Amino acid sequence: MLSETPAGVYCSAGGFYIDPWLPVEHALITHAHGDHARPGSAAYLCADASVALLRRRFGADALIESLPYGRRITRGAITVSFHPAGHVLGSAQVRLEGPDGVWVLSGDYKRDDDPTCAAFEPVPCDTFITESTFGLPIYRWDPSSAVIADILQWWDSNRDAGKSSVLFCYTIGKAQRLLAELARVTDRPAHAHGMMLPMIEAYREAGVTMLPVRPATEQPRGTSFAGELVLAPLSARGTPWMRRLGNLSDAFASGLMRVRGVRRQRSFDRGFVLSDHADWPALLRTIEETGARRVLATHGHAEPLARFLGEQGLQSGTIRTAWEGEPSGD
Amino acid sequence: MIRFARLFDEIDQTTSTNAKVSAMTRYFASAPPADAAWAVFFLTGRRLKRLVPSASIRDWALSATGLEPWILNECYAVVGDGAETAALMLDQVPREHTEDLPLAQWVEQRILPLRQMDAPAQQARVTSWWRSLDRLQRFILLKLLTGELRVGVSQTLVSRALAQAAGLPVTSIAARLMGEWTPHAAWYASLLSQAPTDEDRSRPYPFFLASPLEGGIEALGDPAAWVVEWKWDGIRAQLVRRGDAVHLWSRGEELITHRFPEIAAAATRLPDGTVLDGEVLAFREDRPLPFASLQQRIGRQKQVAQLVRTVPVVFMTYDLLEDHGEDIRAKPLAERRALMEIRLKPDTTYGGSRLRLVEVEDRPLHNRCGPHLRTTGQRTAGQSADRLHLRRVARRGARALCQGVFRAVERRNRRNGQVDPAPHARALRSCASRRAGTGIRTGVRGHRALLTTPVGDCCPVPANAAVAEGQEARRGRYPGNCPRPPDIESAIARSSDLAIFRLPDPISRSPDHPILMVSPNPGIRKAPSGSDAAAQARRSAVTGSAMPSSVRQNVPKCIPMLVRAPTSR
Ligand SMILES: [Zn+2]
Ligand SMILES: [Zn+2]
Numbered sequence: 001m002l003s004e005t006p007a008g009v010y011c012s013a014g015g016f017y018i019d020p021w022l023p024v025e026h027a028l029i030t031h032a033h034g035d036h037a038r039p040g041s042a043a044y045l046c047a048d049a050s051v052a053l054l055r056r057r058f059g060a061d062a063l064i065e066s067l068p069y070g071r072r073i074t075r076g077a078i079t080v081s082f083h084p085a086g087h088v089l090g091s092a093q094v095r096l097e098g099p100d101g102v103w104v105l106s107g108d109y110k111r112d113d114d115p116t117c118a119a120f121e122p123v124p125c126d127t128f129i130t131e132s133t134f135g136l137p138i139y140r141w142d143p144s145s146a147v148i149a150d151i152l153q154w155w156d157s158n159r160d161a162g163k164s165s166v167l168f169c170y171t172i173g174k175a176q177r178l179l180a181e182l183a184r185v186t187d188r189p190a191h192a193h194g195m196m197l198p199m200i201e202a203y204r205e206a207g208v209t210m211l212p213v214r215p216a217t218e219q220p221r222g223t224s225f226a227g228e229l230v231l232a233p234l235s236a237r238g239t240p241w242m243r244r245l246g247n248l249s250d251a252f253a254s255g256l257m258r259v260r261g262v263r264r265q266r267s268f269d270r271g272f273v274l275s276d277h278a279d280w281p282a283l284l285r286t287i288e289e290t291g292a293r294r295v296l297a298t299h300g301h302a303e304p305l306a307r308f309l310g311e312q313g314l315q316s317g318t319i320r321t322a323w324e325g326e327p328s329g330d
Numbered sequence: 331m332i333r334f335a336r337l338f339d340e341i342d343q344t345t346s347t348n349a350k351v352s353a354m355t356r357y358f359a360s361a362p363p364a365d366a367a368w369a370v371f372f373l374t375g376r377r378l379k380r381l382v383p384s385a386s387i388r389d390w391a392l393s394a395t396g397l398e399p400w401i402l403n404e405c406y407a408v409v410g411d412g413a414e415t416a417a418l419m420l421d422q423v424p425r426e427h428t429e430d431l432p433l434a435q436w437v438e439q440r441i442l443p444l445r446q447m448d449a450p451a452q453q454a455r456v457t458s459w460w461r462s463l464d465r466l467q468r469f470i471l472l473k474l475l476t477g478e479l480r481v482g483v484s485q486t487l488v489s490r491a492l493a494q495a496a497g498l499p500v501t502s503i504a505a506r507l508m509g510e511w512t513p514h515a516a517w518y519a520s521l522l523s524q525a526p527t528d529e530d531r532s533r534p535y536p537f538f539l540a541s542p543l544e545g546g547i548e549a550l551g552d553p554a555a556w557v558v559e560w561k562w563d564g565i566r567a568q569l570v571r572r573g574d575a576v577h578l579w580s581r582g583e584e585l586i587t588h589r590f591p592e593i594a595a596a597a598t599r600l601p602d603g604t605v606l607d608g609e610v611l612a613f614r615e616d617r618p619l620p621f622a623s624l625q626q627r628i629g630r631q632k633q634v635a636q637l638v639r640t641v642p643v644v645f646m647t648y649d650l651l652e653d654h655g656e657d658i659r660a661k662p663l664a665e666r667r668a669l670m671e672i673r674l675k676p677d678t679t680y681g682g683s684r685l686r687l688v689e690v691e692d693r694p695l696h697n698r699c700g701p702h703l704r705t706t707g708q709r710t711a712g713q714s715a716d717r718l719h720l721r722r723v724a725r726r727g728a729r730a731l732c733q734g735v736f737r738a739v740e741r742r743n744r745r746n747g748q749v750d751p752a753p754h755a756r757a758l759r760s761c762a763s764r765r766a767g768t769g770i771r772t773g774v775r776g777h778r779a780l781l782t783t784p785v786g787d788c789c790p791v792p793a794n795a796a797v798a799e800g801q802e803a804r805r806g807r808y809p810g811n812c813p814r815p816p817d818i819e820s821a822i823a824r825s826s827d828l829a830i831f832r833l834p835d836p837i838s839r840s841p842d843h844p845i846l847m848v849s850p851n852p853g854i855r856k857a858p859s860g861s862d863a864a865a866q867a868r869r870s871a872v873t874g875s876a877m878p879s880s881v882r883q884n885v886p887k888c889i890p891m892l893v894r895a896p897t898s899r
Contacts, residue, residue, distance in 0.1 A: 137397060138405045138418035249344075258418070260342070261410045270343050281422075304404045311398070 001078075001100040001127070004320055009105070013098050014078035016045070018105055019321065028080070030107025031091035032057060032172055047082040049118070050090025052202045053172060069118065072097075085109035086120030087276050088173030089206055093123060101126035104290060108133070110275065111282040112144055115180040116173070116208045120286070128292035129319060133277040134255050135297060135305035141255070141279045147272050148181045151253070154270055155229050158249050164225035166242070166250040168234050168268070171196050173276050174253055175231050176203040179210035182229075191216035191225065193232040193241070217241065255279070287314075333361055334369055334433045335467045341482055350483050354491030358522075364434035367513035370521070373488045374507060377477040378437070381444055382452060384412045384476050390453050391416035394423050394460070413472035421465055429462040434515075441474060486582050496522035500583055501533040508532075508585050532577035532585075534568035535605060535651050535659065564611035564624055569593065569645055569685075571600040572655070578610070578645075586610075589627055592638055593645045596684035600673065603655030606685070608647040647674055647687050 003010050008020030016026035023040030030036050030046075032053035037044075039057065044064045046054060051066045058064065067073060069092065072081045077099065082092035087108040096103045104125040111120050141147075151167070158165040169175050175196050180203075182190070192200060194217035204210065216230045225245045234252070236242065249269045257263050257271025278286060283305065287295055294315040297305040302318040309316035340353035354373065358366055392402060397419065409415040431440070440459065444452050456475065460468055473479035489503040496503070506521050520527070566581040576597040578587040587594050590610060600606075612619035612627070623641045627634075650670045651659050658666055674687045 136405050136408060137395070137401060137422070138409060138415065140418070140421045259409050260414055264342075267345055269345055301404070301408075304401055308401060 001096060001098060001103050002105075002129075002319075009319070009321060011075075011078060011096060014075040014080065014096065016075055016080075017041075018094055019107070026075075028094055029054060030085065030094060030105070031088050033088065033108065033170075036107065045080075047084075047090050047092040049206060050092065052206060053088075053090060053199065056198050056202055069121075083123045084118035084121050086111060086114060086117060089117045089176070089203055089208070091117060093120075095123050095125065103127045103129070104292070105129040106131055106286075108277055109286070110278050111286060112141060114144075114177055114276070115184070116176045116203060122286060122289035124291050126292060127294040127296065128287060128290045129296045129298060130283060130287060130305075131277065131299050132283065132297040132302045132305040133300035134258075134275065134279055135283055135301035137280045139255060139258055139275075139279045140281060141258075141273060141275060144177075144181060144274060147253075147274045148178075148185060151178070151251075151272055152182065152185055154249070154251065154272075159227040161249075162226045162247065164227065164245045164248040165229045166245060166248050167229060167231050167253060167272075168237060168250065169231060169253045170276075171233050172199050174274070176200060176208060176210060177276065178231065178253060178274070179213065180208055183209055183211045186211070188229070189214055191219075191228050191230040193217055193230070193236050195233050195236070196231055216245075219244075331433055331436050331463075331467055331470070332430045333357065334365065334372075335464075335470050337369065338470055338481060339466060347487060351487055351491045351494070354483065354488060355494045358492055358495035362432060362434070363515035363518040365432050367515060367518035367521075368433050368437050370488060370492070370507070370518065371513040372474070372479050373481050373483055374485045375480070377479070378441065378474060379477060381441065381477060382456070382475040384478075386449060386452065387416050387456075387472055387476060388412060390457055391419055393453075394457055395419050413476055413478060414469055416472055417465060417469035420460060420468055423460060425464060426461040436471075437474070441471075444475070484582075484584075486584050489583070492522065496524075498522070498524070499533065501579070502527075502530050504579075504583055504585060505530060505532045505577070531572045532570055532575060534570055534577070534579040534583070535607075535657075537566065537568070537581040537583070537607075564609040564618070564621065564646065565628070567608060567610050567645070568651070569597050569600075569604075569606040569608065569647075571597050571604045572602060586628075589634065590643055590645075591634065592684055593643060596645070600685075601654055603652060604673065605650070605652035606645065606647045607649040607651055608645050611644055611646050612641050613644040614642055644683065645685050647685060 001011060001013065002018075003012065005017075007017060007022035007024050009018045010016075010020075011018070016028050017024045018028045019030055019036040019038075020027050020041065021038050023038075023042075025042050026045070027041040027043070028045050029050065032050055034057075037054055037057060039059075039062070042063065044054060044058070044062060046064065046066050048066045048068050051064055054062070054064050067082055069082055069084050072079050074080070079095075079097040081095045083095055083104075085091040085093045085107050087110055091107060091109070093107055093109065094105045096105070102125040104123045104127070106129060108131050109120050113119070155165045167178065169178060175192065176199070179190060179200065189212040192213045192215065194215055197213070197215055200210065200213055213231075216225070216232070221244070223244070226247070230245060230248075237250070242248075251270035251272055252263070252266065252268045253272040253274045255273060255275025255277055257268075258273045260271075263271035287309065292314075294317075295306070295309050296317050296319040297303075297309075298319045298321045306316040306318050334357075337353055337357045341350045344350060344353075357369065361369060388399075388402065392399060402415065402419065405419060406412065406415045409418065440455070444455065447455070456471075459471065463471060470479065485507065486500075486504070489500050489507060492498075492503045493500040503521065506527060511517055565586070567586065568579045570577040570579065576587065576594045577585060578590055578593060578597075580586045593610065597604075597606075610624070612621075612623040619641065624643065627637050627641050627643060647670060650666050650673065651657070653669050653673070658669070670687055674685055
């Protein structure tokens with residue numbers, strides 16, 4: 001059904017690639033993160049809710065077609081459909097049905113509640129290609145409501161101390177999820193680095209309710225950020241821009257922050273364990289729910305996950321993709 | 331335990347030392363004494379020994395989770411810490427009930443008795459405890475069991491927090507924390523006791539350290555009011571000899587006596603009630619060794635005896651703060667220097683040359699400011715001892731740094747309050763003539779630092795304001811109406827053949843306490859051959875970026891000088 005090629009995962013029976021890392025004729029895109037959606041292909045196909053994000057990435061000229069979740073179309077000998085992956089707005093699993101049975105390629109996914117996107121739906125299949133960014137038993141997420149409460153408390157105590165709260169996070173998905181989750185518990189406006197504004201706008205246009213956001217880059221010089229929450233991409237860390245934020249406490253919202261040493265090594269004051277990827281229990285649960293007899297893991301801790309599944313009696317292996325998962329997932 | 335876990339978390343979640351100290355202060359102010367005593371024990375890096383091997387923890391975690399050893403190894407490779415790996419994996423073992431035993435009970439009634447048990451009994455205990463703890467407490471428990479709890483605060487910070495909680499001087503706490511003690515409530519009470527203890531007698535005076543000058547050179551006034559002395563790259567320290575005891579304090583107000591037993595031994599020959607300010611230097615055959623040698627003496631906890639032979643050290647005395655039990659910091663520098671020369675006379679109390687008196691540049695500043703400064707690198711050997719040191723350093727390309735220190739000469743005539751530079755200039759020269767390489771330092775010590783600003787119109791500071799101002803000075807500030815110390819930096823910068831180096835403080839390596847080094851301009855003077863990297867880095871240092879210490883060690887052909895403000899630490 002699928003083969004690994006220099007350009008990425010290829011389906012010869014359907015004549016398309018999935019999340020290719022080189023320009024190709026036909027590209028199916030699971031979601032808008034940089035490690036999955038690369039520019040330059042002749043035609044893109046994605047889930048409806050992903051179009052607005054891909055448009056912002058690829059520009060007005062790119063040929064982007066889309067499908068609602070669940071609608072089946074035929075490409076060559078293959079029936080193709082997209083199903084919610086719960087990762088970011090418009091993220092999709094790709095279901096392929098053909099002579100080799102049903103394959104589902106998960107893309108990135110999570111099982112936790114996320115107000116910014118459609119919830120993951122398990123899709124029965126014979127072969128399941130799962131991401132494995134956090135495929136080790138040390139990765140286990142607390143409920144996001146608890147993490148959000150921690151973030152709010154951190155913000156509050158920084159306000160009391162007259163500091164700004166600089167929260168680093170990914171530009172697509174995490175920033176909007178934070179703003180949407182925070183909107184459930186506070187109505188204080190937040191600030192965001194200029195690089196984040198277009199994607200926040202795209203989410204707002206898609207109808208996601210989020211905290212009001214002010215641009216943190218275009219404020220006049222001398223604007224005080226004391227007491228404010230500022231979302232920023234990791235690439236802004238250590239840039240001169242940071243200086244205008246004054247006395248600050250910084251934090252990183254990522255599943256990586258689960259490991260104390262990682263946080264300390266990067267010397268963030270705080271690490272909030274909030275991930276858009278499945279944790280270890282969610283991976284195992286999902287694999288079970290698909291009913292797949294064969295599971296291929298890709299990215300992150302693919303080898304240990306495959307070995308673990310093998311020990312559980314599943315047919316398992318790994319597959320190479322260019323997905324980078326959370327570490328640099330935009 | 332919950333309270334201690336919360337403290338651990340607070341300390342762990344900030345990089346600010348102030349926040350760490352205030353978290354500890356809050357803890358000490360509220361924790362029961364028995365718990366606080368154990369907290370001090372763990373915060374200061376002490377360990378419970380021979381409890382449970384890490385391999386056991388690992389096995390117990392595996393049997394509690396039903397996972398295979400290989401996957402634990404994979405996890406360990408990511409986490410890099412056995413106890414944390416186990417605690418993260420154990421997250422799948424639910425917490426069944428909540429129980430908050432005080433830390434002291436945990437340690438004394440649960441953890442320590444494990445020593446008397448066999449492995450299965452230990453496992454039964456520990457795994458049942460897990461069920462009452464949350465993730466963080468499990469992590470801390472596992473760390474305590476393996477004796478690996480590291481909290482990320484130094485003993486100095488702990489002392490500071492205890493001092494704040496008790497309203498005592500930091501040095502009292504630091505002294506009381508030295509040596510052997512067992513953590514229990516009565517000991518904790520004595521630690522915070524307001525009543526003086528024997529340990530209090532070891533306390534040093536506040537340290538006053540270099541900081542860059544601000545403002546214009548004009549404010550410096552008569553250059554003759556300044557002298558230059560040599561500052562070596564070592565560990566700034568105070569040597570306290572009182573009663574039968576000798577204590578050596580680093581500038582971080584940490585006791586380092588045990589690291590330098592030969593200095594402590596030499597100091598026993600000083601009179602009772604003597605406090606010297608100076609620098610611990612690695613020193614062999616009359617010359618200093620590179621700072622890296624000294625670092626061996628700092629880094630190793632063990633093998634001190636062997637290092638005493640391989641890396642001998644001396645105490646280079648800069649100042650005498652207390653003499654025969656009398657605080658003489660307020661006395662004019664001329665008097666202090668004269669006393670120093672008596673106390674440290676080679677034939678009596680020189681301490682087998684372990685205690686040395688710093689050499690002072692015998693020419694007043696006006697000979698080295700402006701156009702004359704460039705001549706410092708061209709002197710011939712034999713003019714003064716410091717110059718000899720410097721030349722040796724330059725000749726063999728060794729890495730020890732020799733730095734000139736500009737310090738203000740006491741200008742105020744204490745008896746009548748009149749400002750009268752002349753007697754001091756005379757005192758300086760007479761001192762210098764008595765002994766080659768000898769000069770005069772100012773009275774810029776302790777709380778009196780602000781009274782001795784060298785320029786004529788220094789505001790009179792009432793004595794009772796001295797303490798507050800001393801604190802201000804320690805924060806690097808000056809009282810509003812007192813003129814700022816003058817800027818030698820800009821004067822020297824005008825001299826076209828010189829470059830100004832800004833470096834982190836040589837001891838703390840902290841950019842918060844930059845010092846100023848003055849060196850021949852690399853653009854004019856050829857870089858030392860064979861060290862292009864050093865020259866390159868020196869050039870970048872001139873443009874303002876920090877110079878790595880490896881390069882800093884390679885610039886002896888320059889004549890680096892430390893410009894020291896006469897105040898602030
Ligand atoms: Zn993604
Ligand atoms: Zn990805």
